[in-house]
Amino acid sequence: MVEQVNRPNHYTADDIQVLEGLEAVRRRPGMYIGGTDIKALHHMVYEVVDNSIDEAMAGYCDRIAVTIRKDGSVAVQDWGRGIPVGIHKQTGRSALETVMTKLHAGGKFGSGAYKVSGGLHGVGVSAVNALSDWMEVEIRSEGKVYYQRYHRGMPQDDIRMIGQATDGETGTRTMFMPDKTIFEETEFKFETLEQRFREMAFLNRGLTIEFSDERTDNGARFITFYFEGGVRSFVRYLNKNRGVLHEPMYVEKEIDGNLVEAAIQYNDGYNESVFAFANTINTPDGGTHLTGLRSALTRTINEWARRQNLIKEADGSFTGDDTREGLTAIISVKLPDPQFESQTKVKLLNNEIRNQVESAVSEALMEWLEKNPRDGRKIVEKCITSSRARDAARKARDLVIRKSALESLTLPGKLADCSERDPSKCELYIVEGDSAGGSAKQGRDRRFQAILPLRGKILNVEKARLDKSLANKEIQALVQALGSGIGDSIDLSNLRYHRTIIMTDADVDGSHIRTLLLTMFFRYMPELIEKGHVYIAQPPLYLVRKGKDGKYAYSEVERDALIKEFGGMQGVNIQRYKGLGEMNADQLWDTTMNPANRILLQVTIEDATAADRTFDMLMGNEVAPRKRFIQSHAKKVRNLDV
Secondary structure (H helix, E strand, O other): OOOOOOOOOOOOHHHOOOOOOOHHHHHOOHHHHOOOOHHHHHHHHHHHHHHHHHHHHOOOOOEEEEEEOOOOOEEEEEOOOOOOOOEOOOOOOEHHHHHHHOOOOOOOOOOOOOOOOOOOOOOHHHHHHHOEEEEEEEEEEOOEEEEEEEEOOEEOOOOEEEEEOHHHOOEEEEEEEEOOOOOOOOOOOHHHHHHHHHHHHHHOOOOEEEEEEOOOOOOOEEEEEOOOOOHHHHHHHHOOOOOEOOOOEEEEEEEOOEEEEEEEEEEOOOOOEEEEEEOOEEOOOOEHHHHHHHHHHHHHHHHHHHHOOOOOOOOOOOOHHHHHOOEEEEEEEEOOOOOEOOOOOOOEOOHHHHHHHHHHHHHHHHHHHHHOHHHHHHHHHHHHHHHHHHHHHHHHHHHHHHOOOOOOOOOOOOOEOOOOOOHHHOEEEEEEHHHHHHHHHHHOOOOOEEEEEEOOOOOOHHHOOHHHHOOOHHHHHHHHHHOOOOHHHOOHHHOOOOEEEEEOOOOHHHHHHHHHHHHHHHHHOHHHHHOOOEEEEOOOOEEEEEOOEEEEEOOHHHHHHHHHHOOOOOOEEEEEOOOHHHOOHHHHHHHHHOOOOOOEEEOOOOOHHHHHHHHHHHHOOOHHHHHHHHHHHHHHOOOOOO
């Protein structure tokens, strides 16, 4: 029974707040762009560019230019129709001002202006306006140039004509500066935006996207994206560093007003690289279009293999996992009324698209297999090998999972567990070698910090199937310690530590071990990264000491600043830490393990396609791409231990 407590009633009508205009966006940005972190910052750009992409999908634009300007603002220009500037009947203000300052205002609610679009709720660009310190918009329409400026979502003046458009030019130019009082960081990353614009160009065949960065001292960085091959080119790009089994299979079909486009290509690797898009919007959580693609693949390959007597009726059918090993595929759908899970559009929910994708892909794939039986047999043989290996992996995984970390006294690096039993408060430090493990065990807080030393380097899982990976003793130890399982059997509810912290030496071997571990997490435990459970510890690189006064530096810049603070090099002693074992337990605790002082880098996946390609390049079988990468980035290397 709830106990009634006599206290003054302070909850009255005056406590009910009504947020007018865009104030709701500024108060709760997470509801509109997913948060205030670096990912949300880039989402601001995507929202503006998506409007220009909508013009391209409508057939009115074949060129978009995006510029990061010297002051850190962003300009997005398209050569579409231009946002209308006439007076809107309902608001009494210009259509431009209405779109920019009113939530749920736009031309994509069934008016006929757009058949297909990515922006659907009339929220995106107005949310960007609300979260910008300032925004300026130029409209070229009917031979004139119109202009309006906004400050934190509020118009600073009426829309006005500022000039004449040349040669009948039309389009929209939007410039905005993210509000530093809203965002944790306001510096855009060229590489992140570059990857997204490349995807957009792949998904819109014939569209040119120009991207430039004016912030560099030696002239602007500039890159142009144009792909006549569309998603076929996208698949080739993803498989560039892999040995492929055949040319891409491609399908493009319109069904009941929805466009289905897919490209499929198998490689000789073991990982699945499948990416789904709806109206050019990346849907990392998949949805009905991805389900349709997977169903079509599994059903069609099984059916064709039986027709060809490559598998017998008595044999079991291939599972979805069997048919997707070594698969690289893009599924892109364009539909007039997409239903997404949220404003950030991470998952497509339209029920009808599943059957449409399954039908289109299944028909095209069966036709392709009949025309290319030799390539079809390669795919089936890979599925057979995958099925056998998956059975072996399942047995190995079950064996590993059945063992408890505390029961396994023969672990190569013995787990020193913590006393806390609430996983949300527990941390697991993965360290290299017994020396660092000894210092970490002595220096840790035993209440919530566990230590797992790994002896040597774990297997490179990029070059091995799961069954071979689970035979590696270091991987076995890690899986047992975490308790969450691995591969398709992972269950985060059994995770024993909500922070897994990779702590390696600041040398070449340490970097290699860290990369091997990250590869394993990305390929076999991506949920750990997606849910924010994986971190990288940042031990200091230097101890700068003068007399009895000593301070730690985590970079060369900090080292040089400390030398300057001490009045120059005279009398200054600098110690370079190459290994964690060089620190005593107290030093390791003070600098790297104490939550009050330490620096932890949380591992995230900003772009899955970029991450997939990077891991394949760095850790895959092909040497030439890795050599090119090393040669092109050699001058940027810092703290190289030679």
